[in-house]
Amino acid sequence: MENCTLGMEDIRQAADRLGGSIVRTPVLASPMLDAAAGCRVFVKAEPLQLTGSFKIRGAMNKMLTLGAERLRRGVITYSAGNHGQGVAAGARLLGCPAVIVLPDTAPAIKVENCRWWGAEIVFYSPDTQDRETVTVAIARERGMTFIPPFDDIDVMAGQGTLGLELVEQLAKRNVVPDVVLVNCSGGGLASGVITAIKHAFAHTQCYVVEPTGFEKMGRSLRSGRPEHNPTVPKTLMDAISGPVVGALPLRTLLTHDVRGISVTDDEALQAVAHAFRWLKLVVEPGGAAGLAAVLARKVALDGKRVALVCSGGNVDPAVYARALTHS
Amino acid sequence: MENCTLGMEDIRQAADRLGGSIVRTPVLASPMLDAAAGCRVFVKAEPLQLTGSFKIRGAMNKMLTLGAERLRRGVITYSAGNHGQGVAAGARLLGCPAVIVLPDTAPAIKVENCRWWGAEIVFYSPDTQDRETVTVAIARERGMTFIPPFDDIDVMAGQGTLGLELVEQLAKRNVVPDVVLVNCSGGGLASGVITAIKHAFAHTQCYVVEPTGFEKMGRSLRSGRPEHNPTVPKTLMDAISGPVVGALPLRTLLTHDVRGISVTDDEALQAVAHAFRWLKLVVEPGGAAGLAAVLARKVALDGKRVALVCSGGNVDPAVYARALTHS
CATH class of the missing domain: 3.40.50.1100 (Rossmann fold)
Incomplete structure (x- = not known):
């Protein structure tokens, strides 16, 4: 392997x-x-x-391996915390679109931080939806690349x-x-x-x-x-x-x-x-x-x-x- | 001049x-x-x-101009705040004695900080004594050099x-x-x-x-x-x-x-x-x-x-x- x-x-x-x-x-x-x-x-x-x-170290390194075409279509992840902010900031620095998938219960400050860097926030309802499913659907539809938090x-x-x-x-x-x-x-x-x-x-x-x-x-x-x-x-x-x-x-x-x-x-x-x-x-x-x-x-x-x-x-x-x- | x-x-x-x-x-x-x-x-x-x-920048530079003999006799000042800590720490790094003159009303934490660096604390009573007079008397008696805070x-x-x-x-x-x-x-x-x-x-x-x-x-x-x-x-x-x-x-x-x-x-x-x-x-x-x-x-x-x-x-x-x- x-x-x-x-x-x-x-x-x-x-x-x-x-x-x-x-x-x-x-x-x-x-x-x-x-x-x-x-x-x-x-x-x-x-x-x-x-x-x-x-977190921006790993997120941005991943983005830099994607190549111009995938980068142009953008990146997506589902963390409201440090990884989400890292992805949002990295995308801003590289000039590519970013979507952060957040539960509609996420604290306002975390939403604000991701938005500040220019990321689009997509909310899901944790009671009825699964965040991976929501994220994969958006990624497929828009051709965005998922940035994993660690694996x-x-x-x-x-x-x-x-x-x-x-x-x-x-x-x-x-x-x-x-x-x-x-x-x-x-x-x-x-x-x-x-x-x-x-x-x-x-x-x-x-x-x-x-x-x-x-x-x-x-x-x-x-x-x-x-x-x-x-x-x-x-x-x-x-x-x-x-x-x-x-x-x-x-x-x-x-x-x-x-x-x-x-x-x-x-x-x-x-x-x-x-x-x-x-x-x-x-x-x-x-x-x-x-x-x-x-x-x-x-x-x-x-x-x-x-x-x-x-x-x-x-x-x-x-x-x-x-x-x-x-x- | x-x-x-x-x-x-x-x-x-x-x-x-x-x-x-x-x-x-x-x-x-x-x-x-x-x-x-x-x-x-x-x-x-x-x-x-x-x-x-x-504050340690100025205090320590002053000490480094004193020469070995004056340094050996030590330094003195009368600040319990950042300058006092700078003098105490500088003296510790240079291995010379230091006296910090403090009012007997000084907060315990400031006394502790100066002592931590190894300085000797001499207390005076602000009601009946003047800190400059106390400091000058000790400096003369022990041959210590006064480290001024700014002038x-x-x-x-x-x-x-x-x-x-x-x-x-x-x-x-x-x-x-x-x-x-x-x-x-x-x-x-x-x-x-x-x-x-x-x-x-x-x-x-x-x-x-x-x-x-x-x-x-x-x-x-x-x-x-x-x-x-x-x-x-x-x-x-x-x-x-x-x-x-x-x-x-x-x-x-x-x-x-x-x-x-x-x-x-x-x-x-x-x-x-x-x-x-x-x-x-x-x-x-x-x-x-x-x-x-x-x-x-x-x-x-x-x-x-x-x-x-x-x-x-x-x-x-x-x-x-x-x-x-x-x-």
Whole structure:
């Protein structure tokens, strides 16, 4: 089977394609954060990315592989969250049409954000319609290309450019990380980043971090096949609480000796507050899972060099205020 | 009189001295922010600096001019805010003793922050003692060097390194700014940054931004001599609400056709909320004054290229939560 795991060459090509159209986000560090964590922490600050999360990397890389004719007909997806915004913004930058399929119950702010970038919103009724069916019908009718959120080598490669930058930024500081932690839901980001990290630093131990009660990737890594969340509990870490892992991300992660750990909502909120105080970086709860795992000492990291990804900063002001005043 | 205005060579030497010991903070931009402001905005993100504000640049540059013997005896200052933290952190990095003179009424968090960096805190009673007198007495007794907050060429040159970085970062994007705005109290930051900007971009119009009711630099620029605030009103922009301007910063600013504008607390809080939403950057109210002036359209900027400094992010969580939920 051709191209069934992500390779370093896919990531390098994605970096060439994306070029200067996305932000090379900085790596942040704080002596105070290090003291609280008991280790040296290097934070890849992806809230500073265009659209406030890493998602535009993968979405835009996928679009750039389509060729002029398919691009002209446009792209479509069904996420109201960070991926939807990434697709909408990528389409705007490339000058192609985009449709975002949203439930008619979607919060106004998410609808506004997608519209701001120029995307057309098509609503469906979640009580009577299935979003995949609606999306496929529109895609066929208009000749649009579906941009998957994670289970796609080009999307994974785009997210991997974050890992490539992190490797270069750590190398510039003469840091070889002992441990790398990446937030994980479907696995697009984790597979991309960990592929880049393991290529450069073969002995670095990599972890995926999930919300407690949503450890689908942790279980998949143990069973060797895609597991899903049996129920849909609630979590403040909405960005990493999807129901399924991607088959391609899982296959890639299985080649790299990756372990799964999890954090609670309270631990995530405390990490959000720590990022506020010590990094001056706005991070959403799901984007702070890796930082939460370090601060809550989910694995033994004393004295080690630890790199992690803060993956997004699109957080409701009321949730953010709660994190600051209650932890 | 030797060295009575800041020159470009002072700033270049400061940049060489500081080298890699401080953070080269990124310049952030957001299409959504641009749309709200009606112009292209480039934000120098100094909350991402070590200690959460620009102050370590000037404090540390001053220390690096002292020579080994004076450095060994240590440094002293009397600010509990961003300058105090900058002095404490700079002393820690250089391995020299530091004393911070604080009123016995200082908030615990500010005392903790200075102590965290290893500084010794000496308390005085503001009812019966004068902070300058206390500071001078300790400095004489222990042979320590006073690090002034702004009225000193070496301190101004250190703050100017921020301007030098901004010039390089704008040039890399092929941007010549039409307008630059810098938050201002004593004038150390403003004189440093504007000297670097005007050297590179002679036609850029520069503004200092102050809290409404605290326009001491605006008045000083008009009268040509150091004015002070006749009363001490209250403002949330505590970082830029000191009573006096520096003679040396004023003299430097008078050579550069600088204008003064002001913003209210409400405008500053709204700018804090905009930086949260669009830049994912934590900014304190006083650090957001320049951004507030742009968003409140205090000067005509339509379609222009505007660079500004977000100068610090050390904000009380309750004040920050208020900015997010009330604007």
